[in-house]
Amino acid sequence: MTSPRADASAPAGDDTKSPGLILAFLCIAQFMVFLDVSIVNVAIPSIERSLDISAADLPYVVTAYGTLLGGCLMLGSRLADTFGRRRVLQVGLALFGLASLAGGAAQEPILLFVSRGVQGLGAAMIAPAALSTLTVTFAEGEARNKALGIWGGLAGIASVAGVVFGGLLTEGPGWRWIFFVNVPIAVAAVLLAPRILPESKGERRPFDIPGAVVITGGLMLLIYSLDEAITYGWGSARVVPGLVVAGLLIAAFVVIEQRRRDPLVPFGIFRLPTLRTANIATVFFLGSVVTLFFFASLYMQQILEYDALQTGLAYVPLAVMAGVAAGVASQLVTKAGAKPVLMAGLVFATIGLFLLSRADADAAYASGVLPAFLLFGLGMGFSFVPLQIAAQMGVPDRQAGLAAGLINTSQELGGALGLAVAATIAYQNLPDQIAAAPARAQELLMDAFHQAFQVGAVLTLAAFVLALLLPRLKAGPQPAAEAPADETARAHA
Structure with missing residues (x-):
């Protein structure tokens, strides 16, 4: 999230700290952030029943987290550079742990929503502080690439672990433990951070x-x-x-x-057409991803009558396919370029959502759910890799940190906004319709889920249209001349 220039000026910290131990610590902290995105989805129906949350307000369990996380990521990066990455990481972990405790203990929906928002704020401090600590710990080249490879693999592992742990905890001690489990981890991390992590700072810049x-x-x-x-x-x-x-x-x-002389988001960087297009496409695509996870969890539990553990296990093939596809995509983009891989991924994802929008109320998993999940997982893996590449293509070195922060922000905000739009369309007048015809409740609910999946398919199609505007991108070093100079390069430096 921080710029390479800021990292270069950062103090190296205590050389006696073990790089392997530092990486393990940072991965655990980031794993907790990733985990809380997916672990909640499986528990949504249980939370709805326990706290008597209306269908209209249910998306807040997801969107409150994503909105604060996405909205504050760039600020979190600036805080870490100014006050010290380890210190900000500790504050973020403390906020995350306290919010998790409050969320698990919530007896009213509003307290849960607020707790999720504070969790997002804590995560917005953890993520950039952890990533920038990693970049100053490992020298540029093979060592850093290996560390970033392990770091990047966390998302896929956490998505699998989240849905499985969510099912186990919800079926076992109860949904509240999907939050309580964060508390001892956060406490231990806050206490151990000074022993494991070096302190480092970046370039001091004014706060926006x-x-x-x-x-x-x-x-x-x-x-x-x-x-x-x-x-x-x-x-x-x-x-x-x-x-x-x-x-x-x-x-x-x-x-x-x-x-502002030193803005949170220097808008001049959006003059880079590839970066601009990739970020907008990411907003649409992540909106479809979060929409699928949210509504598929409700569909499987409220219509197909799966329990929470069965729902979590049902997601495993999707997550595994996404991980395998991401590995294949990273090889394909070097040969065919990022654009055709991205377009293929978005087509697969659209077909997966279309199949879910046609699923029956008595669909068998093997024939009605699994094919859609496998196609969507394939689409996720084929889309994430080229979108990340496109978002960094042609960006000057001194703006690489800004570009990384922007694509992460687009992911989080896209997920929150996409789900909000899908829920608004799917649940429009649904409570009144069910009240007027209670005997048709399941049918009306199934129609709502179909509409949500259709919205998700429209979002992926919108991302596909944007992908058509991208040049034929090759993953590899770009000549310096291809990076257009702009005012924000000077402003951010």
Whole structure:
């Protein structure tokens, strides 16, 4: 998340610290962040029943985390550079642990939603602090590449572990333990950090607190207004003003960033067409990914009557396929280029979502769910790798950290916004319809799930259209002349 230039100026820290132990510690911290994305999905129906959360408000369990995490990632990176990466990592872990304790103990939906938001804030401090610590610990070249390879593999492992652990914990001690399990890990990590991690800092730069507050507030209000539209309709006085104010806040963020000497997001970097297109495509694609995980969990438990453990295990082939496909894609992009691999991945993902949108209420797993999951997993693996490559293509070295932060932000915010839109469309007037015809509740719920998967397919198709605009990208070193100079290169340096 931090720029290479900042890392180069950072103190090396205590050379007696073991690089292997540092990497293990950072991986555990980041694993906890990844895990909390997938572990919650399997527990969603149990949480809904336990806290009596309405269908309209249920997406907040996911979107509160993603919105704060995505909205504060760039600020977390700046905090880590200024106050010390180890110190910010400890603060983030402490916030994450406290929020997990509060979430597990929640007796009201609002406390759970707030706790998830604070978890996201903590994660937004953990992720950039951990990644920048890794980059200053391992020298550029083979050592750093190996460390980053292990780091990158965590996402796939955590996705498998999350759905399985989510099922085991929900079926065993109960859904609250998907949060409680974080607490001892966070406490141990906070206490052990000074013994294991060196302290390092990056270049001190002014804070863009107004920018961070305005963009996060605008995104939260946007998601809240979309949620209100489920119950009150798009033209409601509770919805339209919220959407208008959210739009004004997001527009204000653009104005603030353009006027600050050291903005949170230097918008000049979006003059790079490949980076711009890749980030927008990522927003759409991650919206479809989070939509699938959220609604497929509800479909399997509320319609197919799987228990939580069966639901978690049902996701394993999808996650394994995604991991295998990512490995294949990393080889293919060096031969065929990133663009055709990305387009193939988005086609596979779209077909997988289309199949789910046609699934029956009595579908067998082997014939009704598994083929869709395998295709979507293949699409995920084929899409993630080239999107990451495209987001860094042509970026000057001094802006590499900024580009990495932007693609991560696009992933988190895309997931939160995509799910909010899908839920708004799928659940529109659903409570009233079920109340008017309770005998048709299952049929109406199945229709809602079909609509959600259709929205997900539209999102992947939108990403596919954007992929058509990308040049034929080859994964490899780019000549310096291909990186257009812009004002933000100087502003961020």
